[in-house]
Amino acid sequence: MFLIPNAVVRFFHRMASPPHFYAFTDKVMPWLMIIFVLLTGFGLYGGLYLAPSDYQQGDSYRIIYIHVPSAWMSLFIYMVMAISGAIGLVWRIKLAEIVAISSAPIGASFTFIALFTGSLWGKPMWGTWWVWDARLTSELILLFLYLGVIGLYGAIDDKRVASKAVAILALVGVVNIPIIHYSVEWWNTLHQGPTVTKMDKPSIHISMLIPLLLMALSFKFYYLIALIQRIRIELLKRERNAQWVKAKVVEQH
Amino acid sequence: MKPARKQRLMLIALMVIGASIATAFALKSFNDNLMYFFSTTDVVDGKAPKSALFRLGGMVIKGSVERPGDGMMVRFKLTDFSKEVTVEYTGILPDLFREGQGIVAHGKLNDQHVFIAEEVLAKHDENYMPPEVKASLKNQTEPVVAK
Numbered sequence: 001m002f003l004i005p006n007a008v009v010r011f012f013h014r015m016a017s018p019p020h021f022y023a024f025t026d027k028v029m030p031w032l033m034i035i036f037v038l039l040t041g042f043g044l045y046g047g048l049y050l051a052p053s054d055y056q057q058g059d060s061y062r063i064i065y066i067h068v069p070s071a072w073m074s075l076f077i078y079m080v081m082a083i084s085g086a087i088g089l090v091w092r093i094k095l096a097e098i099v100a101i102s103s104a105p106i107g108a109s110f111t112f113i114a115l116f117t118g119s120l121w122g123k124p125m126w127g128t129w130w131v132w133d134a135r136l137t138s139e140l141i142l143l144f145l146y147l148g149v150i151g152l153y154g155a156i157d158d159k160r161v162a163s164k165a166v167a168i169l170a171l172v173g174v175v176n177i178p179i180i181h182y183s184v185e186w187w188n189t190l191h192q193g194p195t196v197t198k199m200d201k202p203s204i205h206i207s208m209l210i211p212l213l214l215m216a217l218s219f220k221f222y223y224l225i226a227l228i229q230r231i232r233i234e235l236l237k238r239e240r241n242a243q244w245v246k247a248k249v250v251e252q253h
Numbered sequence: 254m255k256p257a258r259k260q261r262l263m264l265i266a267l268m269v270i271g272a273s274i275a276t277a278f279a280l281k282s283f284n285d286n287l288m289y290f291f292s293t294t295d296v297v298d299g300k301a302p303k304s305a306l307f308r309l310g311g312m313v314i315k316g317s318v319e320r321p322g323d324g325m326m327v328r329f330k331l332t333d334f335s336k337e338v339t340v341e342y343t344g345i346l347p348d349l350f351r352e353g354q355g356i357v358a359h360g361k362l363n364d365q366h367v368f369i370a371e372e373v374l375a376k377h378d379e380n381y382m383p384p385e386v387k388a389s390l391k392n393q394t395e396p397v398v399a400k
Contacts, residue, residue: 052383090261127347133289175276195379204381
């Protein structure tokens with residue numbers, strides 16, 4: 001490996017080993033929890049209480065603090081899932097396969113939340129719960145991709161084979177990610193264009209933007225926490241015959 | 254990198270590129286169907302369907318909203334800043350409907366080239382700001398427009 005410092009390489013090598021991962025996450029979990037609770041607290045307080053109401057939508061716009069971070073997470077988690085799936089395919093690292101499959105249910109939940117809150121927002125503002133425009137439809141396809149990944153993994157008994165199949169499905173589905181992001185620019189849609197993620201200055205007032213970014217960060221930490229918990233369970237299941245798991249069980253009794 | 258890994262990496266890259274190209278062609282050929290609405294220019298130029306339902310999007314021209322008669326019927330003009338189309342709608346308008354607002358109407362053209370809408374949806378923009386900021390922006394820009 002070039003360009004990557006040795007310490008970083010060593011860290012990742014150690015993390016790829018299940019017992020080390022298990023011990024390390026034991027230590028960092030409380031800190032992740034504290035950061036998550038603080039970020040969510042400040043984010044919600046800032047978004048629901050401190051931020052002013054919108055000139056056009058009044059207080060209804062405040063659903064943005066759940067809707068937009070969820071939608072971002074739905075794309076972000078998909079990319080994590082596809083990339084770790086690819087790493088699993090190429091380097092045959094068990095932990096990468098587990099990261100990929102453990103991300104799927106979390107990503108599916110965020111996609112569902114984005115669709116659901118979007119629908120609640122659409123009714124009063126647009127005048128409809130749902131339209132088949134490019135943004136909404138491509139996000140719905142993303143939900144189906146996640147569900148497909150979960151279903152495919154469950155349908156194959158050999159979990160190493162299942163991980164490979166799932167990684168290929170996830171990688172083909174990656175084409176949907178730029179489509180979701182650019183759908184509002186490439187086609188006429190009822191959904192408005194991007195507010196924050198564009199080259200220009202964000203078209204949201206700074207007092208509304210800061211809580212939004214806090215919430216986005218808090219959702220990232222939630223994902224990290226949920227992911228680590230899922231990985232730990234999956235590791236215990238897959239390695240139930242390994243010496244370190246037996247030692248752990250003995251230790252706790 | 255070991256040759257076997259390199260080969261697998263190349264295969265994955267080829268697969269993703271292949272899927273992207275295929276999708277790009279598919280989207281290109283379905284481009285018109287993916288448009289959620291027609292613009293007013295499309296309608297004036299005759300690109301919109303003649304006697305079928307379709308969606309029309311545009312901005313409500315300031316001062317064009319009128320209510321002829323006592324009923325629920327409302328008439329307004331839509332523009333995309335190049336061509337205009339008159340729209341008639343009977344029913345309850347969404348909260349965000351106002352002059353200067355982007356909307357999407359579902360309906361069809363009658364013989365007088367007036368768009369008879371069955372449903373009106375409001376499009377909101379991507380700008381979020383407190384009312385005071387909006388008001389001060391207005392004060393700053395309006396004198397410029399007056400010149």
